Amino acid sequence: MLLGGNETTRKIDSFAINELKIPSIVLMENAAISFVKHIDDNEDNFLIICGKGNNGGDGYTIARQLFSKNKNVKIFCISNENMSHDCFVNYEICKNMGIEIFYKIEELDRLLLECDVVIEGIFGTGLNSEIKGKYHEIIEKINFLNKNKIIYSIDIPSGINGDTGEIMGISVKSDITISFVTYKKGFLKSDIKNYLGKVVIENIGLNENKISHIVNEYYLTPEMIKSFHIKRNENSHKGDFGKVLIFAGSSGFYGAGNIVAKSCMRSGAGLTTVITDKNNFSLNVFVPEAMSFPVNFENIEENFEKLENKILNSDVIAIGPGIGKSHKALKIFEKLISFEKNYKGNNIKLVLDADALNLLSENRELFEKIKNRSILTPHVVEFSRLTGFSPEEINKDKFEIAKEFSQKYRINLLLKGENTIITNGEKIFVNSTGNSHMANGGMGDCLTGIICSLAGQKYDLLESAIIGAYLHGKVADELLKKQYIINATHIIENISGFMNKIF
Numbered sequence: 141m142l143l144g145g146n147e148t149t150r151k152i153d154s155f156a157i158n159e160l161k162i163p164s165i166v167l168m169e170n171a172a173i174s175f176v177k178h179i180d181d182n183e184d185n186f187l188i189i190c191g192k193g194n195n196g197g198d199g200y201t202i203a204r205q206l207f208s209k210n211k212n213v214k215i216f217c218i219s220n221e222n223m224s225h226d227c228f229v230n231y232e233i234c235k236n237m238g239i240e241i242f243y244k245i246e247e248l249d250r251l252l253l254e255c256d257v258v259i260e261g262i263f264g265t266g267l268n269s270e271i272k273g274k275y276h277e278i279i280e281k282i283n284f285l286n287k288n289k290i291i292y293s294i295d296i297p298s299g300i301n302g303d304t305g306e307i308m309g310i311s312v313k314s315d316i317t318i319s320f321v322t323y324k325k326g327f328l329k330s331d332i333k334n335y336l337g338k339v340v341i342e343n344i345g346l347n348e349n350k351i352s353h354i355v356n357e358y359y360l361t362p363e364m365i366k367s368f369h370i371k372r373n374e375n376s377h378k379g380d381f382g383k384v385l386i387f388a389g390s391s392g393f394y395g396a397g398n399i400v401a402k403s404c405m406r407s408g409a410g411l412t413t414v415i416t417d418k419n420n421f422s423l424n425v426f427v428p429e430a431m432s433f434p435v436n437f438e439n440i441e442e443n444f445e446k447l448e449n450k451i452l453n454s455d456v457i458a459i460g461p462g463i464g465k466s467h468k469a470l471k472i473f474e475k476l477i478s479f480e481k482n483y484k485g486n487n488i489k490l491v492l493d494a495d496a497l498n499l500l501s502e503n504r505e506l507f508e509k510i511k512n513r514s515i516l517t518p519h520v521v522e523f524s525r526l527t528g529f530s531p532e533e534i535n536k537d538k539f540e541i542a543k544e545f546s547q548k549y550r551i552n553l554l555l556k557g558e559n560t561i562i563t564n565g566e567k568i569f570v571n572s573t574g575n576s577h578m579a580n581g582g583m584g585d586c587l588t589g590i591i592c593s594l595a596g597q598k599y600d601l602l603e604s605a606i607i608g609a610y611l612h613g614k615v616a617d618e619l620l621k622k623q624y625i626i627n628a629t630h631i632i633e634n635i636s637g638f639m640n641k642i643f
């Protein structure tokens with residue numbers, strides 16, 4: 141699904157009108173037809189509240205669509221002065237059709253009490269300043285008198301800034317927001333969810349592929365995830381699904397390595413090997429399907445010859461969770477990234493997380509070794525160490541900072557958090573799944589395991605990160621329906637079942 145702010149929406153409209161030559165009034169008609177599809181046929185008693193811009197124009201168009209289905213429709217016109225052209229045309233049609241139109245604010249309370257469904261088209265993407273005066277009063281009334289009513293917002297709940305999600309003084313609290321063409325960037329803001337209600341994105345007669353050159357930001361949907369799926373060949377064998385080498389866990393943090401390995405296996409990798417201290421036997425108990433590559437941490441170099449062979453046999457190497465920042469960890473990290481290609485002549489894909497990122501921040505010359513073949517999966521603090529920006533600065537402008545970082549170092553980036561973003565420096569994908577009940581230790585390790593597993597199964601790194609982040613959050617969302625807290629172990633136990641469902 142396309143993701144966009146007000147400017148993107150304007151660009152799409154302008155492309156549709158000026159290049160595709162679709163008259164704007166046709167787009168408005170299409171928007172109204174798409175909107176009306178979502179209204180329960182049993183509803184009969186509508187009040188449509190219209191502003192004077194194109195959002196109001198949508199309102200008048202929806203009003204006459206419903207009226208033509210013999211519904212009981214009343215319109216509250218906030219202003220009929222300086223209407224946009226298309227708004228005026230549809231207002232005139234409503235008048236000519238004999239739909240009752242009310243103008244006096246004194247009548248609004250009664251109208252709100254009498255109706256069953258309110259559809260508001262006061263402001264959409266054109267809201268440009270703090271809401272005051274009459275408009276403020278009207279929105280206050282809608283929110284106050286909404287008991288037992290369903291409130292629909294056209295495009296954006298009036299009062300929410302489509303770019304930032306900021307409430308511009310006041311906003312309608314909607315039950316259902318039906319938005320056009322793009323999932324609005326402002327909808328990502330966490331504290332406005334109860335203003336948006338359920339969000340539906342509708343088409344206005346444009347083919348998504350034909351406008352993709354205008355948009356390079358996407359909000360993940362199950363359809364997108366499904367479209368990436370690579371079918372398993374019936375006569376395939378374990379070697380076809382990736383040899384994944386994992387360097388994760390160290391004394392005190394063996395759990396991290398075990399979680400990465402188990403989530404890697406459970407999400408389908410062919411062969412998983414974990415580099416671990418020769419004295420750690422927990423891996424075999426926790427995930428017997430995985431192999432271990434025991435190293436003597438007292439004398440790291442002594443393992444390197446055998447390790448080289450292992451590296452050159454790998455398709456993917458995941459590095460970082462629980463390895464610490466010791467000199468020994470750095471030495472192994474350096475060794476693991478020292479070969480660009482494996483025996484088959486393919487790039488060895490790298491998934492770098494946690495301490496691998498901390499080591500990278502302190503040894504920046506290593507960036508040269510990982511370019512064009514890696515994904516970095518920091519949370520905001522790790523990303524702050526990598527970029528030098530504070531977490532506050534990152535959160536304010538994370539799309540741009542993430543994209544620039546990805547371009548500069550030629551890496552793919554997955555920035556974890558409430559709206560995890562994934563970028564290859566050109567496109568940005570925002571994850572639509574996940575919840576705060578999964579915010580606990582080990583969750584990131586589990587994501588690393590899923591991503592390296594998918595990378596082994598021949599998804600490219602960007603796809604692996606997109607699918608991985610989506611599945612990881614989606615499993616947590618599903619589990620939240622029956623439990624309060626979700627740990628990495630819960631995700632691991634359920635991921636395969638969910639992959640079955642989505643693929």
Ligand SMILES: NC(=O)C1=CN([C@@H]2O[C@H](COP(=O)(O)OP(=O)(O)OC[C@H]3O[C@@H](n4cnc5c(N)ncnc54)[C@H](OP(=O)(O)O)[C@@H]3O)[C@@H](O)[C@H]2O)[C@@H](O)CC1
Pocket residue numbers: 153164167168171191192193194195196198224262263264265266267268269270271272275294295296320344
């Ligand atoms: N072809 C298309 O483009 C399509 C567009 N579509 C629809 O158009 C919508 C965008 O329409 P839009 O650009 O006309 O802006 P809109 O949201 O109606 O608001 C602008 C009006 O509000 C006013 N105003 C603003 N802030 C204010 C404030 N604080 N307090 C008071 N007034 C304020 C502003 O007045 P001004 O500041 O200009 O005097 C102007 O009159 C979009 O969301 C979608 O629903 C669909 O039909 C699909 C095809």
Ligand SMILES: Nc1ncnc2c1ncn2[C@@H]1O[C@H](COP(=O)(O)OP(=O)(O)O)[C@@H](O)[C@H]1O
Pocket residue numbers: 494519556557558559560573574575576577578579580581582583584585586587612613
């Ligand atoms: N509030 C939230 N909403 C959505 N996802 C979340 C939320 N909190 C945490 N997550 C997800 O949980 C994971 C936590 O990763 P991370 O911070 O690296 O944990 P750890 O290092 O303990 O394994 C990330 O994938 C993150 O996106």
Ligand SMILES: [K+]
Pocket residue numbers: 195260261262263264293294295296297298
């Ligand atoms: K609106």
